[in-house]
Amino acid sequence: MTKPRNNPLILTPGPVSPPSFVMEAIAQTVIHQRSDAFVEFFTDLQKDLGYLFQTQYPVLSFPGTGTHAVEMALFSCFSEGDRVLVLDNGKFSHRWEVFARSWLDVVSLSSEWGQQIGMERLKKRLKEEKTGFKGVVITHCETSTGVEEDLEEMALMVRELAPGALVVVDAVSSLGALPLYIDAWGLDVVAGASQKGLMNPAGIGFVSLSPQAQARMSNSKGGAAFHLQPYLEYLKDGSYPYTPPTQMLYGIKAAAAAIRSEGLPRRWNRVHSLSQYFKKGVIELGGKLFGEANSDALTVFELPGRECESIKTALMQEHFIEIAGGQGHLNGKILRVGHFGPIVMNDIQSCLSALQQTLS
Amino acid sequence: MTKPRNNPLILTPGPVSPPSFVMEAIAQTVIHQRSDAFVEFFTDLQKDLGYLFQTQYPVLSFPGTGTHAVEMALFSCFSEGDRVLVLDNGKFSHRWEVFARSWLDVVSLSSEWGQQIGMERLKKRLKEEKTGFKGVVITHCETSTGVEEDLEEMALMVRELAPGALVVVDAVSSLGALPLYIDAWGLDVVAGASQKGLMNPAGIGFVSLSPQAQARMSNSKGGAAFHLQPYLEYLKDGSYPYTPPTQMLYGIKAAAAAIRSEGLPRRWNRVHSLSQYFKKGVIELGGKLFGEANSDALTVFELPGRECESIKTALMQEHFIEIAGGQGHLNGKILRVGHFGPIVMNDIQSCLSALQQTLS
Numbered sequence: 001m002t003k004p005r006n007n008p009l010i011l012t013p014g015p016v017s018p019p020s021f022v023m024e025a026i027a028q029t030v031i032h033q034r035s036d037a038f039v040e041f042f043t044d045l046q047k048d049l050g051y052l053f054q055t056q057y058p059v060l061s062f063p064g065t066g067t068h069a070v071e072m073a074l075f076s077c078f079s080e081g082d083r084v085l086v087l088d089n090g091k092f093s094h095r096w097e098v099f100a101r102s103w104l105d106v107v108s109l110s111s112e113w114g115q116q117i118g119m120e121r122l123k124k125r126l127k128e129e130k131t132g133f134k135g136v137v138i139t140h141c142e143t144s145t146g147v148e149e150d151l152e153e154m155a156l157m158v159r160e161l162a163p164g165a166l167v168v169v170d171a172v173s174s175l176g177a178l179p180l181y182i183d184a185w186g187l188d189v190v191a192g193a194s195q196k197g198l199m200n201p202a203g204i205g206f207v208s209l210s211p212q213a214q215a216r217m218s219n220s221k222g223g224a225a226f227h228l229q230p231y232l233e234y235l236k237d238g239s240y241p242y243t244p245p246t247q248m249l250y251g252i253k254a255a256a257a258a259i260r261s262e263g264l265p266r267r268w269n270r271v272h273s274l275s276q277y278f279k280k281g282v283i284e285l286g287g288k289l290f291g292e293a294n295s296d297a298l299t300v301f302e303l304p305g306r307e308c309e310s311i312k313t314a315l316m317q318e319h320f321i322e323i324a325g326g327q328g329h330l331n332g333k334i335l336r337v338g339h340f341g342p343i344v345m346n347d348i349q350s351c352l353s354a355l356q357q358t359l360s
Numbered sequence: 361m362t363k364p365r366n367n368p369l370i371l372t373p374g375p376v377s378p379p380s381f382v383m384e385a386i387a388q389t390v391i392h393q394r395s396d397a398f399v400e401f402f403t404d405l406q407k408d409l410g411y412l413f414q415t416q417y418p419v420l421s422f423p424g425t426g427t428h429a430v431e432m433a434l435f436s437c438f439s440e441g442d443r444v445l446v447l448d449n450g451k452f453s454h455r456w457e458v459f460a461r462s463w464l465d466v467v468s469l470s471s472e473w474g475q476q477i478g479m480e481r482l483k484k485r486l487k488e489e490k491t492g493f494k495g496v497v498i499t500h501c502e503t504s505t506g507v508e509e510d511l512e513e514m515a516l517m518v519r520e521l522a523p524g525a526l527v528v529v530d531a532v533s534s535l536g537a538l539p540l541y542i543d544a545w546g547l548d549v550v551a552g553a554s555q556k557g558l559m560n561p562a563g564i565g566f567v568s569l570s571p572q573a574q575a576r577m578s579n580s581k582g583g584a585a586f587h588l589q590p591y592l593e594y595l596k597d598g599s600y601p602y603t604p605p606t607q608m609l610y611g612i613k614a615a616a617a618a619i620r621s622e623g624l625p626r627r628w629n630r631v632h633s634l635s636q637y638f639k640k641g642v643i644e645l646g647g648k649l650f651g652e653a654n655s656d657a658l659t660v661f662e663l664p665g666r667e668c669e670s671i672k673t674a675l676m677q678e679h680f681i682e683i684a685g686g687q688g689h690l691n692g693k694i695l696r697v698g699h700f701g702p703i704v705m706n707d708i709q710s711c712l713s714a715l716q717q718t719l720s
Contacts (some may be wrong), residue, residue: 015603017390026607027383029367030375030561032682063423063563065602068585075582103581147525158474195603201390203423203563203605221463222435223583225428243375243555245563247386248608322392 008316011351013143013173013298013338014326015195015202018251022200025254026247033246039238045249046235048256049206052175052198053190054264055182059208060231061252063245066092066172068226069191069205071099075081076207076228077135077166079190079218081105084135085125087117087149090142091327092170100137107133113330114145114291114300119153126161133162134216135189139170141178146293146300146336152185158187166213172196175206176259177271177340188213197271197297197340199258200251207269272296274339274348281352285359290334298338303359308335311358319354338341344352368676371711372684373503373533373658373698375555375562378611382560385614386607396582399598400718405609406595408616409566412535412558413550414624415542419568420591421612423605425531426452427553428586429565431459436567437495437526437586438550439578441465444495445485445525447477447509450502451687454528460497469495473690474505474651474660479513486521493522494576495549499530501538504687506653506660506696508538512545519546526573532556535566536619537631537657537700548573557631557657557700559618560611632656634699639710645719650694658698663719668695671718679714 010017015152031037049059062071074096078084082104088097089111100106109125111117126133136158141148151174166188174180175357176197182190188210195202207228217229224230228242259267275296279289282301293300303311308325309332315321326334337351370377389553391397409419424432434456438444442464448457449471467487471477486493496518501508511534515527526548534708535550536557542550548570554560567588577589584590585686590601619627635656642661653660663671669683669692675681686694697711 010390010392012392015390015392015606020387023387026388026561027380030370030377032370032372032375032684035682035683063425063428063565063605065423066586066607067602068423071583071585075586080582098582102584193603201605201607202603203608204424220582222440222580223431223586224459224462225424225431226435226583236507242427243553243562244373245423245425245561247378247561248563280367287569322395324392324394 007354008320008322009197009347009350010322011337011343011347012357013196013336016338016341016343018100018199018201019342021258022251022254025028026201028247030246033244035242038246042244043238044067045253046251048253048260051260052256053182053192053208054180054184055208055316057183057208057210058232059206060235060248060272061204061206062231063203064205065202066170066191066193067095069172069193069207070096070170072205072226072228073168073189073191073207074100074137075220075223075226076218077168077213077216078104079220080136082134083107083131084137085109085133086137087122087139089113089115089117089145089147090139091144092172093139093142096137096139096170106213114293116147116292117149119150119157120305122154123157123161126157129162133165134170135166136162137168140180141173143173143298144330146295146298148295148297154312155185166216173297176267177267178295182208194248194252198252199255199341201248204245204248212257271339274343274345275299277345278337278339278348278352285352285356297340298332298336300336302334306359308332311335314358315354318358321351321354323351368680368682369707369710370682371697371703371707372682373556373696376559376698376703377703378559378561379616379702382611382614386561386611388610390606393600393604398606402604403598404602405613408613408620411620412616413542413552413568414540414544415568416597417543417568417570418592419566420588420595421564421566421609424565426551426565427455427552429531429532429553429567430456432588433528433549433551433567434460434497435583435586436578436582437528437573437576438464439580442494443445443467443491444497445469445493446497447482447499449473449475449477449505449507450499451504452532453499453502456497456499456530465661474507474653476507476652477509479510479517479704482514483517483521486517489522493525495526495528496522497528498670500540501533501655501657503533503658504690506650506655506658508655508657515545515547516700526576533657536627538655539628542568554608554612558612558703559615561608564605564608564612587709631699634703634705635659637705638697638699638708638712644710644717657700658696660694660696662694667720668692670693671695674718675714678718681711681714683711
């Protein structure tokens with residue numbers, strides 16, 4: 001039996017339940033954004049973000065979710081009618097496709113939800129291209145399906161076959177969870193969020209910008225506070241164009257300190273171990289990984305012959321453990337369990353044990 | 361002498377220092393946004409927002425600041441090339457003018473910073489108009505100058521002389537601080553933020569939408585997460601289109617409970633009393649209200665013959681009280697002290713006493 005808790009054990013693939021040291025940091029007294037104390041804090045925070053993103057280039061932060069981060073990245077780096085290739089094989093990558101299609105010249109490279117796009121298809125499409133892409137939008141780990149692409153190899157291939165294209169990455173589920181080297185892999189624009197691997201409440205988005213991406217800043221109209229340019233300009237003075245969400249940024253700083261102290265590679269390995277343990281456990285219980293769901297950030301699985309929503313409800317009602325179901329047409333067909341952020345082995349074991357009891 | 365504190369007494373006109381009960385609410389455990397518990401919480405929150413905004417119509421909330429709120433309001437309710445009248449007499453109202461001008465057909469009605477636009481000039485301009493405005497953008501209280509317009513009368517006049525125009529209001533500094541009756545005054549679109557009268561950390565923006573405003577929802581391109589339409593649609597099911605900033609919304613709920621318990625009119629009267637007391641004190645110390653600075657939300661004043669930045673610095677260094685200086689070309693020329701949110705009479709008295717010692 002799991003021991004009684006005041007609050008449910010949250011194992012959804014985000015938002016995570018932030019650890020208490022993060023919430024204590026957020027509860028600190030606010031400092032005014034035009035004070036020296038803020039400049040000092042914000043300049044320090046940039047170093048932490050540089051570590052988390054493994055980049056020497058600016059990492060902008062702003063009020064928002066992962067969706068804001070990706071859309072602000074596209075909005076800021078492309079201009080109306082720009083031709084971009086969007087990899088589309090899940091709820092979130094499809095959202096970028098729909099958003100881009102509303103104002104850009106979009107070529108979509110899609111797979112069924114649960115299937116990778118893969119290197120071969122990307123290679124073929126890039127080689128076929130006559131007009132030339134200004135950007136390639138890759139979702140590193142698709143949270144709706146648990147499918148991860150080989151981002152390092154894909155970026156290398158885009159550099160080789162479409163050298164004029166910016167590599168734009170949705171790293172919302174991978175930041176702080178999966179190996180991610182922004183500069184070493186040559187990723188131009190990388191979008192992340194606070195409520196997953198960074199162990200914070202939802203509400204802060206991030207975008208890193210390579211020099212190539214900065215040089216491409218668009219003149220997109222109709223969304224000034226949605227554009228990254230002012231954030232980039234103010235950052236030079238350790239400052240912020242609008243009232244900064246300072247308290248939320250305190251939380252990011254606290255999480256960054258914890259992650260730096262553990263070390264990113266050790267943290268990535270820990271997520272990998274949780275993932276392997278959980279995936280093995282699910283298969284032993286008669287479950288089946290969904291499609292090509294290969295990511296360590298989360299496990300996405302089916303339970304052949306069982307109705308997933310009732311299993312999910314039983315886990316919550318009988319064991320006070322919250323996991324996620326499927327989104328869109330996958331509703332009721334799959335379950336999703338996160339392995340990042342504050343989640344530890346004991347949590348994963350509790351979840352497997354609860355699953356076992358529910359299924360038996 | 362002011363008594364020693366661990367943290368400075370923050371009397372800037374936002375961001376305010378949130379009271380501890382707000383921060384404790386924010387530190388509550390997250391609930392997943394697709395759970396019944398979230399729907400219940402969010403539906404309740406809507407009732408609170410309806411009270412705070414004095415409206416029966418939807419009040420949308422999202423990650424953002426006041427700037428996001430106003431720009432999202434404009435972006436969502438107008439389409440490229442729409443003709444709008446923007447009242448422009450300070451840093452923030454000018455920001456709306458610049459933003460609108462980048463994609464709308466803008467007519468600007470401007471005054472020097474520190475001067476009201478006033479009823480007569482608005483009346484004259486509305487009567488002269490041949491083409492017809494689709495919207496009139498009014499900043500209720502301009503935080504950079506302390507100048508307030510007679511919003512109730514202005515809205516009435518727009519209804520009469522430009523019946524096809526949406527009344528769009530920047531209420532960032534007035535929400536929770538100044539009398540504001542959205543439905544009774546016929547305000548179509550009202551933008552607010554968390555970090556002023558609502559006593560919360562920065563990071564949440566709000567926009568209320570009248571039925572007329574909802575019917576006008578634009579098809580603006582290039583900023584999906586910047587558009588209010590998805591928020592409006594999901595709200596019908598007590599839901600949120602993206603990961604909601606749930607913890608921050610807990611803080612709003614806690615503040616709303618405190619404000620409902622005090623009652624809005626009593627709170628507005630309290631802000632009025634603080635303002636009158638402080639304004640009288642400043643004048644007794646030889647200060648002078650800046651221009652037509654008439655708002656109760658904050659006091660904006662000059663100190664003839666004194667350099668304002670050094671006074672501000674001395675207040676911080678010697679009395680641990682943080683107030684704000686002037687923005688833009690008013691830097692060094694004025695001081696600004698807020699009267700809303702968690703600020704009480706004792707704070708205002710401490711500030712006057714510190715000012716007296718600094719000036720003597």
